Amino acid sequence: MNYEYSQKEFEFFIELYQMVSAYSASHPMDTGGADCEKNIQGGVEKLGQTPYLKLGVSDVENANGLVTLMGAMEVVAAVSPSLYLTAEYSMRLLGRALAKWGDEKQKQAFLNPLISGSAIGALALCEQTVNVDNEPLAATGEKQGSTVIISGRKQFVVNGPVAKVIGVVGTCDGKPAIFLVDGDAPGLSINRTEGSFGYKGACISEMILENCRIDEDRMIRCSEKEDMVSVLRLWENQILTGASLGLMRASFESARDYAKSHKTGGKPIIAYQEIGFKLAEMLTLFQTSQMLAIRAAWTAEKQPREAFDLTLCAKVFCTESAARVSGEAMNIFGSSAYFGANPVEHAYCCARYGESFGTSTELSRIKIGDAALGIKP
Ligand SMILES: Cc1cc2nc3c(=O)[nH]c(=O)nc-3n(C[C@H](O)[C@H](O)[C@H](O)COP(=O)(O)OP(=O)(O)OC[C@H]3O[C@@H](n4cnc5c(N)ncnc54)[C@H](O)[C@@H]3O)c2cc1C
Structure with a gap:
């Protein structure tokens, strides 16, 4: 490539x-x-x-x-x-x-x-308190004539409070389906989750569906051969990989500029070798992450069957690198990192999310290990 x-x-x-x-x-x-x-x-x-x-x-x-x-x-x-x-x-x-x-x-x-961009959507995949990688989907749709009646509970949904339409992932007749539910549909309660650690401007909510009715033609299905949940997880992991690159760029560039301008002990802190080493480490992790992320994206496009394991490798490496790079940026900013609207502080909080969102770093390692041994899920 x-x-x-x-x-x-x-x-x-x-x-x-x-x-x-x-x-x-x-x-x-x-x-x-x-x-x-x-x-x-x-x-x-x-x-x-x-x-x-x-x-x-x-x-x-x-x-x-x-x-x-x-x-x-x-x-x-x-x-x-x-x-x-x-x-x-x-x-x-x-x-x-x-x-x-x-x-x-x-x-x-x-x-x-x-x-x-005239409307915002959301996708509710994860179930209440559990990771869908561990347990089957609990949200269900029951067909009654041409109507589908949906019940279920989702823990965290990005865009839940502002979405015009929400794709609720569940099962219907024992097979996976996405139900397209309007944001203001009767039977749907959206409880906004306040005070998130990172992504402070994003709207996140819990969602409860109690006998929420949609027309059958608002149901999306995939072919029998596909594993819908794995494909959605792959896409979510790509999003978190891309986020990590941006957070590393913001952290590295802010820390580099600060190190050049902030003086202590009579000189800019870039003059201290230890600060230079930190920046070198940050840039190395950032550039290595970029290459792996682009390779995983290329593979997903050209050789989709091989993309699942490589995307997990990229997600683990990039999200953990983002946490490390933004953490080092916090150290370079010293006490200034803790006050005011600081891009480094926000990048650090967002980076920590990347490890738990999507396929968590722990579950990703288990899956990568299984793939290395040739064990199919
Ligand atoms: C702010 C926010 C927004 C979100 N937005 C969305 C969204 O828009 N749509 C959506 O569908 N989901 C969303 N999620 C869900 C998210 O993607 C996670 O998948 C979900 O939060 C998993 O929950 P958990 O980590 O608490 O799971 P748990 O399964 O309870 O895991 C808890 C811990 O145990 C570890 N663990 C779990 N299983 C194993 C195992 N087998 N072996 C070893 N360790 C294990 C996990 O890695 C984790 O560290 C969001 C989550 C957050 C925090």
């Missing part, structure tokens, strides 16, 4: 960076609160005016599918982790599910508004 991005791709990344940075400077998106929520919705609309939301979902001129997407993910996550999470859980989870398994009518009604 070729690791080099083309001139056109670089130009797109620069335009994306300038657009998101300018918007985020006048519309804070990582502080939490009502204004922040409005700003993020505006941010998603702005992303809808670029090819960003389409990447990985449909063909984009001068773009190389998931490989271009990985580079673009780094750019958006570095500027605003909360905008990134909102846009990704909307587009690269629910949007990709609609693009892959939805019928034309569903695409028209639900996918097009997500691509244009």
Whole structure:
């Protein structure tokens, strides 16, 4: 594979960076609160005016599918982790599910508004208090004529409080399905989860479905041969890998600039060898992560059967590296890291999430070990 991005791709990344940075400077998106929520919705609309939301979902001129997407993910996550999470859980989870398994009518009604950024979606996969990698899906849909009646409880749903449509993952007749439920549907309760440790601007909620009714044509199914939950997990792990790259970029660049400008003991701290070693370690982890993430994205595009294990390797390495790089950035900032709206502090909090979100770092290692031994799940 070729690791080099083309001139056109670089130009797109620069335009994306300038657009998101300018918007985020006048519309804070990582502080939490009502204004922040409005700003993020505006941010998603702005992303809808670029090819960003389409990447990985449909063909984009001068773009190389998931490989271009990985580079673009780094750019958006570095500027605003909360905008990134909102846009990704909307587009690269629910949007990709609609693009892959939805019928034309569903695409028209639900996918097009997500691509244009005029609506935000959510995907509720994980069950209450448990990781779906350990236990079967508990949310169920029961068919009654042309109606499906859904019941279940989901613990954490990114975009739950702001989503126009939520893809609830469960089973119907014993087979996996995604139920497309309107955000304000009768029988659906959304309880916002406040005070998250990172991704402070993202809206997250618990969801309870009690006899929530949808028409049968709002149900998405996959083919018998596919494992829907594993595919959704793969996509979520790609999102967390992309987030880690952005968090590392933000942490490294902020720490490098601070080390050059902040003086103590009569000289800038970059003059102390130990600070230089820290920056060298951070850059090494960041660049190694970039290469592995791009290779995993390329494999998912070109050799999808081999993508599952490699994506887990990339997710483990990149999320753990992001935690380490942002932690070192905190040390370089010293006491300044603990006060005010500091990008390094926020990157550190977001990075810690990456290890537990999606297939957790512990479960990923178990799966990677099984794959190394040739044990099939
Ligand atoms: C802020 C936030 C937002 C989220 N948004 C969404 C969303 O939009 N949609 C969605 O579907 N999900 C979402 N999730 C769920 C998330 O992706 C996790 O999968 C889910 O939280 C798993 O829960 P848990 O880690 O508490 O699981 P648990 O299964 O309770 O795991 C607890 C701990 O035990 C470890 N563990 C579990 N099983 C094993 C094992 N077999 N061997 C060794 N160790 C093990 C885990 O690694 C973890 O460290 C979100 C989670 C958070 C925190």
